[in-house]
Amino acid sequence: MADNHVYPEFERAMLRPRYWLTWLGLGVLYAVVLLPYPCLHKLGKGLGRLAMRFMKRRVKIAHRNLELCFPDMPEQERREWVEKNFESVGMGVLETGMAWFWPDWRIERWCRVEGYDNMIAARKDGKGVLLIGLHFLTLELGARIFGMKNPGVGVYRPNDNKVMDWIQTWGRLRSNKYMLDRKDVKGMIRALKQGEIIWYAPDHDYGPKSSVFVPLFAVEQAATTTGTYILARMxxxxxxxxxxxxxxxxxxxxxxxxxxLEGFPLDDEVAAAAYMNKVVEKEIMLAPTQYMWLHRRFKTRPEGVPSRY
Known part of the structure; x- marks a missing residue:
């Protein structure tokens, strides 16, 4: 492995009192996901509805995002989407535990794959695969499902909490060969050139640096990363x-x-970002209430343009 591969090791410092609550939380999560899945399904949805009472700011952000993306949606329907979205938030917590702690046989029992032939076709000539995975609340479990059949290279943001960083990396390495910091673009390019599969999410607002403004749903100027364009071009x-x-x-x-994807623009970063947002829209609409609407997707604005929040 190259030196920049992420594989944090257990340290005795992780047993200090400052991490005891983290260990307790992980222990509870491990114990809970031992329950039968139908119980987890009910529990997760209830947890999400409870979270709405304490995450008022995130509720407003989700509502505002839906208002911006779907301005013609009736208000009652928008409220219903927000409630279902928070049910997915609760499920997302449990699905993270499922992804990290469930054995393979249990994943296979409750998950199936459609379109696997598309991955076979993508790998046929030995090229690397840039796997476009969006910030769905099911993303941890989705990555585990995919990686069980197609282990690749995970891309992630290191956690400031050493215990969480260690456990999430351990969990993700159950279905990945190794991990790369999301800022390590050179490492991603190298892995792709070596024929690896790289999971990449181009759907969040990562700030003005390396972004362009292109449409996303009804929002005409959504700050969109040029990372997909860079990885694809290189x-x-x-x-x-x-x-x-x-x-x-x-x-x-x-x-x-x-x-x-066919016809992805390799000579125009703006056209590439607009193309990718059309892909993002299509994927979101497969399960719109399971998407991470809590993120301030439209926080970055062109200079001099007021905030949407």
């Missing part, structure tokens, strides 16, 4: 979107692997 990978969707009942999950 390494010429196959680009494949994937989306994990939780079934409305308690029957489990479907991971949709989409066909390779």
């Amino acid at each position: 390494s010429k990978p196959s680009i494949v979107p994937f989306t994990p969707v939780r079934m409305a009942d308690d029957s489990g999950y479907v991971l949709y692997i989409q066909p390779m």
Whole structure:
């Protein structure tokens, strides 16, 4: 492995009192996800509805994002979407534990994959694969499902809490070869050129640096990363979107692997960002209430333009 591969090791310092609450929380999460999945489905949704009472600011952000993206949506429907979205927030907490702690047989029991032939086709010529995975609240579990069949290279933001950083990396390495810091663009390009699969999320607002303003749903000027363009231009990978969707009942999950993208612009970063946002829109609409609407997606504005929040 190269020196920049992320693999934090356990340290005795992680046993200090400052981390005891973290260990307690992880222990509770581990114990809870031992429950049968139908119980987890009910518990997660209830946890999410409870969270709405304490996360008022995030409720407002989710409501505002939906208002900006879908201005013609009736107010009552928007409120229903927000409530379902927070049910997904609660489920997302439990799904993180499922992704990190469940054995393979249990993942296989409750999850299935559609479109696996698309991944076979993308890998056929030995090229690397830029796997476009959005910030769905099911993302941790989706990555585990995908990685069980297609171990690749995980891209993540290191956690400031040493225990959380260690446990999330350990959990993600159950279905990844190694991890890279999301700022390590050179490492991503190198991995893609070596024929690896790189998970990449281009759908959040990462600030004005390395972003351009292009449409997203009804928002005409959404700050959108040029990272996809840079990775695609430098390494010429196959680009494949994937989306994990939780079934409305308690029957489990479907991971949709989409066909390779055709005609991705490699000579214009603005056109590339606009193209990618169309892909983002399509994937979000597979399960819109399971998307992470809590993020201030439109916080970055052109200079002199007032905040949308």
